[in-house]
Amino acid sequence: MAARILVIDDERDMQVYLRTLFCRAGYEVEVAGDGAEGLLRVDSFHPDLITLDILMPRGSGVAAYRALREAAATRAIPVVVLTGLSDQATLLRDLAGLPPPELIVEKPIDRPVFLRQIETLVGASR
Amino acid sequence: MPVYMTVQDRSYRILEANERFRQDFGDRVGEHCHRAYKGRENICPGCPVERTFVDGQVHSSEETVVTRDGRSASMIVHSVPVTDEKGYVTSVMVVSTNITEVKRMQRQLALMGLAVAGTAHRIKNLLMGLEGGIFVVNTGFETRDEATIAEGWEMVERNVGTVSRVVKDLLYCSKEREPRFAEDVNPGAVVREVHELFRARAQAEGIELRAETNTVSPGRFDREALQNLVTNLVANAIDACRFDPSPDKHEHCVTLRCFSTDAGEAVIEVEDNGVGIPDDAEHKVFENFFSTKGTEGTGLGLLVVQKVAEEHGGSVSYVSNPGRGTCFRVVLPGAGRSQ
Incomplete structure (x- = not known):
């Protein structure tokens, strides 16, 4: 069975891009447009990995990260945080006190490197 | 650069003044210099004139003064002793160079540098x-899908669309675009148009967009530039x-x-109850890509707003309460730009 990746991102471009990228690499993909929707999908989709845009409207990225890390059922799912360079400082401040994400990827994404990293993380979590 | 010369006695009264001083500050001979330059009742802190009277040396300082038409100006001030034959300092000559324009250009240059980095x-x-x-x-x-x-x-x-908006804003910030003032432009109508343009988009994000426009007399404004100004403020407010x-x-x-x-100026305000401007970002507001991740704005927005306001002889200011919201206010001369 194909490994499952949940993409949580509010930007349409990133949703389309990541879904296409992961589907083409053979993953099963679902997309959620904000943090709350993402948490619902986690329960129904049972992803092996989650990519999360931390900076989303109404703080829903940070809230989702917190919820994922605090719940015993989701704590072990690897989370890849995608961020623009200028968001680094905000990111570290917002996530203070929580275990760090398994991977932080700065945009622009280097496709081959990114896919190898994803493969490794998915392999370890399954 | 305008240069002002005055001579003051030991009680800081102006004895002589050059023509340029009279033009910009009025006929103030006989008045205290602190009153003539700054409207102060008392001697200014760190006064170079005072120091020259004490030690007979040349002193200098940088001062902000107010001209007769109420504008503030930055000055480099030199105080030079005027002595009698025994070397006693009888009066002090003050030579002040108005560097307001130089400072404005310095700021502009710094802004452009930041804009280039941000644009990249x-x-x-x-x-x-x-x-x-x-x-x-x-x-x-490949998948025939x-x-x-x-x-x-x-x-x-979508991305090509954004490129064209960024380029448009860049042109506004550069010298490329000369302002195109026209008669009978109504700023209120421009505000209502932008309101119409954004209302549905804002609503889709759960944001109510309101317009409160009173009668504002039409004047000589650059319609397209005003539209761009309001659009940028609204895009930022939505973000x-x-x-x-x-x-x-x-x-x-x-x-x-x-x-x-009441003074007949035209005011455009855009107020939001959003995130507010964090204290650590405040100094960057007009200087940088203050969009942390704005998707409506191009990031050059406030530079555009500032440029358009200045071209109209107006000004931009804002009040922000982190966590509570921000209100941007643009004040333009009521009749628009004079010919």
């Missing part, structure tokens, strides 16, 4: 969007609401206002 960053993101779009289109071709091709093409189009993490606000609202002051 923004273009990098747009290129990524374009490259992503092309990747999706190619994937669609028309829906994927359409999605990828939409990405390309400020979209990225507001506050869970206790039931509804977000952006209010556009246009009204006349």
